[in-house]
């Protein structure tokens with residue numbers, strides 16, 4: 373069975389961002405762990421405009437914890453690049469939440485709200501989650517954060533399309549979009565090295581990446597993330613982590629995301645960051661690129 377990870381779904385409710393041409397096709401999110409069926413009658417009872425106005429209210433400029441700097445950030449990066457790791461490290465450094473839309477969807481699925489039952493319905497019929505849902509969940513999350521006094525966020529997994537970027541543009545002020553990149557051969561090896569413990573669900577990586585340097589690029593070394601002895605004999609590889617599928621996933625990702633990169637590049641918000649290797653090499657350089665090295669030194673000194 374062919375699985376398209378970035379299928380499109382037709383939305384029955386039309387949202388028209390002010391700057392956009394009319395689009396009634398919303399790209400959708402996939403809940404990967406669930407099996408596919410072909411149902412496509414998506415008509416969530418969610419008013420996107422209402423959701424967008426909530427989002428606007430919830431993200432109106434709150435003061436930044438660090439003078440003169442806002443942390444309304446977006447992380448882009450293809451599957452396997454490790455953006456979750458870097459986003460999460462930065463979020464604890466800056467004291468702003470790391471908001472992954474995939475997590476929001478999973479949390480909603482395990483809750484008992486109105487959205488949740490609609491979401492389950494969608495998932496049962498075709499595993500695609502339309503933009504309205506994501507925007508609505510994001511809006512709820514930012515509103516809750518505002519009530520708790522959060523002063524920024526790092527978005528991970530959104531926006532993935534220009535339409536989503538346009539919607540986001542209309543409702544909140546993104547300061548910076550960090551585009552994490554990794555050489556394709558390293559990326560491929562990392563994806564193929566992924567293992568999951570079938571018992572505890574722990575994530576590991578058995579790939580030891582050591583790419584010799586040449587005239588164009590320095591040596592790249594990324595050690596494996598090996599499981600503890602308890603998990604060793606229980607490791608499994610996800611069925612869709614084959615070379616063919618991973619390559620296809622990357623191809624689709626790039627095709628889909630390049631317009632989003634272009635969108636933010638034009639607005640001078642895009643920071644391209646090529647990961648030079650694993651976390652020990654990459655983290656300090658990323659901080660330098662973000663002009664955060666002082667903050668990190670101060671925090672380390674306190675800790």
Ligand SMILES: [Zn+2]
Pocket residue numbers: 569570571572573574602603606
């Ligand atoms: Zn385990």
